[in-house]
Amino acid sequence: MKNGLGFSHLTLHNYRLWTLSGKELPMTYVVTEHCEKCKYTDCAEVCPVEAFHEGPEILYINPATCIDCNLCVAECPVEAIFADHEVPKKYARYTQLNADECEKYPTIAEKKDALPGALTLAQWKERDKATG
Ligand code: SF4
Numbered sequence: 663m664k665n666g667l668g669f670s671h672l673t674l675h676n677y678r679l680w681t682l683s684g685k686e687l688p689m690t691y692v693v694t695e696h697c698e699k700c701k702y703t704d705c706a707e708v709c710p711v712e713a714f715h716e717g718p719e720i721l722y723i724n725p726a727t728c729i730d731c732n733l734c735v736a737e738c739p740v741e742a743i744f745a746d747h748e749v750p751k752k753y754a755r756y757t758q759l760n761a762d763e764c765e766k767y768p769t770i771a772e773k774k775d776a777l778p779g780a781l782t783l784a785q786w787k788e789r790d791k792a793t794g
């Protein structure tokens with residue numbers, strides 16, 4: 663979140679992110695592992711700027727489009743979305759993955775059914791416990 667000076671304490675963090683075309687990206691939100699096969703897309707429906715892109719098995723947030731409004735986080739039924747400074751260590755690679763992969767797929771703004779095999783939050787929590 664931004665402080666009174668208009669900068670986030672994450673400013674340095676921001677410069678870690680690059681698109682495939684070499685463009686610098688600002689702070690963003692990140693879709694992580696729990697999204698796999700979900701695609702319930704409750705998140706995409708509330709995004710005011712169409713920042714979500716639909717990959718084959720998960721969604722990606724375009725960091726160049728995301729305005730950090732935080733709306734999507736509470737909508738995700740499997741807790742897959744994090745602000746980039748809150749991404750759990752084990753999902754660290756997803757920050758760059760979102761930035762890279764979003765450019766390959768079209769945006770999505772409407773809700774649709776999940777893919778077969780999508781896990782519930784309870785099932786993800788069981789799996790997380792088992793895998794650490
Ligand atoms: S609601 Fe969560 S799990 Fe479902 S598509 Fe959006 S980010 Fe992925």
Ligand code: SF4
Pocket residue numbers: 691708709710711712713714723727728729730731732733734735
């Ligand atoms: S934080 Fe806001 S702008 Fe960014 S992806 Fe989520 S809903 Fe869209």
